[in-house]
Amino acid sequence: MVGDAEHFSLEGRIFHANCIAIILAVFFTAVYNYVTALHYxxxxxxxxxxxxxxxxxxxxxxxxxxxxxxxxxIQINTAITVAYFYNAGAEGSIMLLFVLSLFLIFLIIPRKKLTVWYFFNLLSVFALLGIEYFYPNSIQQHYFSRAEGFIDIAFTYLLVSVMIAVGTIQLRRSYRAQKEKAEEKAVKLELMNQEKDKLFSIIAHDLSTPLNSLQQYLQLLNEMELSAQERLDVERNLATSLSDAQYLLGNLLEWAKKQLHNAPMNLKPMVLHTQVWPTLRMFEQVASRKNITLVVDIDKDATILADKNMFDLVLRNLLNNAIKFTNLNGKIWVNTIVDKNHCVLVIKDDGIGISQERQDKIFSLNIASSYGTMNEKGTGLGLLLCKDFIIQQGGDIWFTSAANEGTTFYVKMRLAQ
Structure with a gap:
């Protein structure tokens, strides 16, 4: 009834709450005035x-x-002013209504105009008292009995107290909601600052290291003669280091897009087998460097609802991690589990697995960097993006793992109807 915080300001919601209370109060007041024969x-x-x-x-x-x-x-003050002359004047209950009017002014009037309305209320009260003092006959209607006066004042006091309670409760409720929202934002800001610090650390170390290695290698070529085998060993290490840096840079760019809300999502029906096959072929070449076998068994009819670019990034990160943390001559299995409404893409490896203490932090930046079976660098940023992107597409991602026994990642996506 009073409206939500998204569409109405705090003052607006308080105004609505008091309007409802005023409408109910005035209705009962009208009934009471009719019963007590105060016809005006x-x-x-x-x-x-x-x-x-x-x-x-x-x-x-x-x-x-x-x-x-x-x-x-304006309407309330005008009505109260007129009612003053027909409700026993200073002997009646109208002064309580002026107090209520002043309370409402403090609640809902903007600060810039508060002084004007405050003095308007004061002048109205003193003007009415002055008129009655100098012109007693201006009061058109008095109470017929002493009991009637007491009842009217008691009823009006009840009305005023209810109105003040409604306004105060609404104000306190809104204050608590704003406080909780501010505390929630403070927590999110702290987490964002932690992520920022982690990212700067990643950028400062993990991106600069391969570039420094490349620079040192070029300087070494100028200063001394290397044998063919020495050059080959150095270049292999550089290729691995630069490949890790390239993946990291790609993930950093995707993370930046997500933070800037510059990455619109485009969910479309997508034949899973057709979509992932080019990526799998590419990673077969990468896996062959460690003599790792990819075993693929994907349902050729499964059509999922996904954003192509987001899903490709998730698949690339999961395959890259599987290869990175699988030993030489190992195996990686890629298959699907399809039910009535969902398709689960399963990527399993027989690699070194994830230790128990790292598992709770695997989808965050709070995890320390790790190294693959050939010293490939892992920062954890890729899995954070995987989690965010899959959740945004209405899916889910989880894993099972044990140290030295391998890891299995599950990506659950909705089937296109």
């Missing part, structure tokens, strides 16, 4: 009721909250 007060109550319903609709449905607030304050 009944008429005023009905006018206030109709106007307040209209102002609530103007803000809640039309979104013109500022206009509705200004009109509401």
């Amino acid at each position: 007060a009944v008429l005023i109550s009905i006018v206030i009721l109709l106007v307040q319903i209209g102002l609530f609709g103007l803000s809640r449905l039309k979104g013109k909250t500022k206009l509705a607030v200004r009109l509401s304050v």
Whole structure:
């Protein structure tokens, strides 16, 4: 009824809550005034009721909250001023309503205009008291009995206390929500700062190391003569180091795109076998350098719903990791499990596995860098991207592993209907 924080400001939501309370209160006030024979007060109550319903609709449905607030304050103060002369004046309960009006002003009026409305309220009160003092006959209607006056004041006090409670509760609730949101943002900011520090560390070390090695090799060629075997050994190590740096740079670029919200997702039906086959052929060549065998058994009819670029990055990272952490002459299996609504891509290796203490941090940047079976460098950034990209596509990713027994990654994707 009061609106959500996404579409309405705090002042707007408080205004809506108080509008609802005012509408209910004025309705019961009209009934009470009718019972106590305050007929002019009944008429005023009905006018206030109709106007307040209209102002609530103007803000809640039309979104013109500022206009509705200004009109509401004018309407309430005008109505209270008129009611003062028909509800026993200073002897009656109207002064309590002026206090309520002042409370609402402090709740919903913007700070820049608060002083104006505050003095407007004060001047209204003192002007009415002055008029009644110098012109007692200006009060048109008095209580018929002492009991009637006490009942009216008690009822009005109840009304005012309920309105103040509604406004205060709404304010405290909004304050708690804003505080929780601020604390949540602070936690996220701290995590982002930790990720940033980790990334800078990766960039400073893992990207500079292969470049420094290449520079040292070129200097070495100029300073001394190397044998063919020495050159071959150095160049092999450089090729591995540069390949790791290339993968890292690609992952860094994808991570940067994700952080800048510059990577739009395009989910489309995709025949899994057709999509992954070129990547598998490419990694067969990479695996052959370690004499690793790729055993592929993928359902040729499985059509998944995925973003091509995101899914390719996930597949490349998982295959690269499998090769990196598999021993010479090892095996990697790539197959699928298909059910009614999902297809699970399974990538299994018989490599060195993941230690238990590293498994809880495997999808974060809080994990330390690791080295493959031929000293290939792993930073953990690739798996973080895999997790994020698969979740964004409505899928899931998990793994099982044991040290020295191998690792199996599972990528669960929705089937295209």
